[in-house]
Structures are given as C-alpha cells and as structure tokens.
Amino acid sequence: MPSIRPLAGGHDDPHIARMRHSSLDRRRFLAATGTGLLASTLLACGSREAEAAEHFAVTKTDAQWRAQLGPAAFEVLRQEGTERPYSSALNGEHRAGTFACKGCAQPLFSSKTKFESGTGWPSFYAPLPRAIGYRRDSTLGMVRTEVHCARCGGHLGHVFDDGPRPTGKRYCMNGVAMTFRPA
Incomplete structure (x- = not known):
C-alpha cells in the first residue's frame, strides 16, 4: 500500500x-x-467633481445638442468622448485664422499657436484669453487636466506639460469639437 x-x-x-x-x-x-x-x-x-458648481452662458438639452451637433461632435463635446487620431481635417489645417467651439462658436485658439505634435489631434500651445475652462479628469486610471469651452462647457480635450515654448503646454484638442474660420 x-x-x-x-x-x-x-x-x-x-x-x-x-x-x-x-x-x-x-x-x-x-x-x-x-x-x-x-x-x-x-x-x-473622477472626472465631474467640480461640474455641479459650473454655470455656462449657453445651455441646451441633450436633444437640442444632439440635433445641432450630430453624433460624432455630440459624443465628444457633450459626453467627453475622443475622436480617433488623424481623423480630423483640422489636424492638417495650416491657414491663418481662428479655431472655435463647434457647440457655441466661442473663439478658442489662434492658428498662430497651433503646432504639429505628432499625436494625431490638433495641438496648440496657448488658448485665447478667457476662452476655456479646466477640470480635473481622473478617468482612465490617471489624473489629467480636461479642457472645456468656457461659454458652453463642451469637452474639447486635455492639456499636457510637454508642449513647445513659450508656454511648454500642449492643448491636445478634438478636431470634431471645433470649427475653423480663416482670417
């Protein structure tokens, strides 16, 4: 045994x-x-802790935003989505002019501050004065700084500390959330 x-x-x-x-x-x-x-x-x-205290000059219902923006822009601006890299025509926009919020036409960035970041999204080193607001975003397991339109609160993208001089900032924006007006 x-x-x-x-x-x-x-x-x-x-x-x-x-x-x-x-x-x-x-x-x-x-x-x-x-x-x-x-x-x-x-x-x-994590991403919306301060939103309740914010009030915006332009407000609409989700149905109104959806009708105005269409599905892609609605998902980014109103639901904090992200477009695929290299999918926006604004990534290759190099003319003189102004980039504005697609939700409310607020001027956001001058073409003078646009640069090629190689990320696949339109990138800028500085916004226009009082054009944008910021929120802490802790989604995706990291802490980032979200950028939104100061007039309507639409989500635009994020800002990072790896941009060029003079600011050292990279405002990495979703092109579908903006329009372009040539100078």
Missing part, C-alpha cells in the same frame, strides 16, 4: 487539501473582482 505523506498544514487527507486550495482560489477571485469594481467606480466618479 502506498504511503500518504502529510500535506502542508499537517493534514493527511488529499480531499481536505483540494478543498483548501479551492477555497483559496475563490478568495483570490472575489478579492480581484472587488478590487476591479472599486477601481471602476472610482474612475467613473
């Missing part, structure tokens, strides 16, 4: 060892699932 060696924990019964191992696997699974749910909840709550 084969001898049975004692298992870790001093038990000789292989059935008890399997149960202990199964119980450990269940605990690991539940811990991982709980951690994932907590992280999802925190990420979903």
Whole structure:
C-alpha cells in the first residue's frame, strides 16, 4: 500500500487539501473582482467633481445638442468622448485664422499657436484669453487636466506639460469639437 505523506498544514487527507486550495482560489477571485469594481467606480466618479458648481452662458438639452451637433461632435463635446487620431481635417489645417467651439462658436485658439505634435489631434500651445475652462479628469486610471469651452462647457480635450515654448503646454484638442474660420 502506498504511503500518504502529510500535506502542508499537517493534514493527511488529499480531499481536505483540494478543498483548501479551492477555497483559496475563490478568495483570490472575489478579492480581484472587488478590487476591479472599486477601481471602476472610482474612475467613473473622477472626472465631474467640480461640474455641479459650473454655470455656462449657453445651455441646451441633450436633444437640442444632439440635433445641432450630430453624433460624432455630440459624443465628444457633450459626453467627453475622443475622436480617433488623424481623423480630423483640422489636424492638417495650416491657414491663418481662428479655431472655435463647434457647440457655441466661442473663439478658442489662434492658428498662430497651433503646432504639429505628432499625436494625431490638433495641438496648440496657448488658448485665447478667457476662452476655456479646466477640470480635473481622473478617468482612465490617471489624473489629467480636461479642457472645456468656457461659454458652453463642451469637452474639447486635455492639456499636457510637454508642449513647445513659450508656454511648454500642449492643448491636445478634438478636431470634431471645433470649427475653423480663416482670417
């Protein structure tokens, strides 16, 4: 008859060892699932903490915004979406002029501050005075600074600290959220 060696924990019964191992696997699974749910909840709550206190001169219902903007611009401006890189014609716009909010026509950026960032989105190193507002955005597991239109609150993109002189900023904007008016 084969001898049975004692298992870790001093038990000789292989059935008890399997149960202990199964119980450990269940605990690991539940811990991982709980951690994932907590992280999802925190990420979903992170980007709009200051919005309740903000008031904008231009306000509309979602139905009005949807009718005015169309699906792509509505998703970016009103639902904080992001267009695919290199999908906007404004990324290659190099004429003199002004980039404005597609939601309310607020002038946002001068073409003089536009630069090629290589990211696939129109990028600027400075906005026009009082044209934009900022919010803390902690979605996607990182803290970023969201940029929105100061007049209607429409989401435009994010600002980063890796831009050119003189500001060192890169305002990485969604082209679908803007229009261009040549000078």
